Amino acid sequence: MGGSLGGQKDFALALHYLDLVQPEPLSAEAGETMSGNKKISLASPKEKWYCRRVKCLCELARYEECIAFGEEALKALGSFHNNSDSWIKQRMAVSLAGLQRFEQAEKIANEIVRGGFRNWNIFHLLFDLACREEKFDDAFKYAGMCAVADNSHEMRVRFYGALAEFLDSQGREREAMLHRQLIDVLRQEKNWKQKKDENWQLPEEIAALSKADVLKELQPLWSEWCNIGRVFASGRIEKILPNGSSGFIRGEDGRSFYFSFKDARCRRDKLQPEAEVRFALEERLDRKKNQWKENAVEITLP
Incomplete structure (x- = not known):
């Protein structure tokens, strides 16, 4: 799953190895580690097995199996660590969306957020679902929440590309260009190659902006979107x-x-x-x- 064998992640091979393991004999006892003076509880071998198998099924687009196995995992595991239950539900929601069962996917994704797990992947999924259903206020709200979830903007390059296309469709050309410039400066910062579908030409004024300049303009915008509908x-x-x-x-x-x-x-x-x-x-x-x-x-x- 980490690409250690062939340089690339191989979820089919990972699933093959996972299926050679029977879960019943695996320990359900949580481990422990120290972080400074604080003890941190770690997932048990049984919990890790269930979570990794759910992930493999989702990545392989075996959506029906992922949903069924996710439900089995949630019933089989009495407690969870590092938001494992939320990740299982997230992959079930992705699978439901992949099967075009959008209403069910949205319901599960919203339940995850209401439960306190606010990872940007959840908001990206909700943004995609809102765009599909042409719920544009919701799309802006979830876009803002996705963007401000943390400072790891390089993780969200694909999301910012989709957001730029959405902004174009809403007639917000400058905001779309700012997100494309953010993608460009992130790729330069990480020395990543530009993708074929990212060969846009930006005006000189936008193309000259640094990462700090772009974020200075975008961050208040994202915060404004987050608050749509809030009292x-x-x-x-x-x-x-x-x-x-x-x-x-x-x-x-x-x-x-x-x-x-x-x-x-x-x-x-x-x-x-x-x-x-x-x-x-x-x-x-x-x-x-x-x-x-x-x-x-x-x-x-x-």
Whole structure:
């Protein structure tokens, strides 16, 4: 699966080897590793086997098998590590989309997001589905979420190409050109060869922009798209939890909402107790309590 045998990934061969293994004798006991002074639980051999087989079936476009085996994996495994359950569901959603069962694919993808797993691959899938169904507001929203999910823009070259075509179809020529320039500077940065379908000619003004220049113009645009359809409220930081990565915001209506710094759109050091903030609400799954709760997201300073 890592290309170690022949230089390229060979999912058919990987699946062949996986199918030589019987899952029943595999240990379901999680492993452990240390990260600094913190113990981290690792997936068991049985969990790894199920997850890798789901991935192989999806990559090989054996979609019906992937969906059926994904359901089996979710039932067979009692607990998951590193969002393995979300990745299994993501590959099931990709398979459903591959079978043109778009409504079911969208339902599963949205469930993954509501569960708190916000990887850019999920938003890319939701963007593709929204484009297919001509839900253009949703397409912009998911495009923004995909783009701001993390700073690994080089991972999203194919997505930015699809986004540029979508922007062209919406008459947003300059925004399309900016995304194509982002692709060009990313390829130059990584010393990647240009693909045949990427031989566009950009105006001199756009082609002269650096990566930093392009991102400076695109990032506010992406943030604007993320907020399509959202209603914002005001409040104050109530407290920061000892983990330093989350806390609570008290809204003007007196209600208290959990938030994660991952959902902040301003510098973390500005979010101190009593700081005034602006935020939206989004229903997320509290995995510890297995309850859906409203969380504060898209947190900014007023």
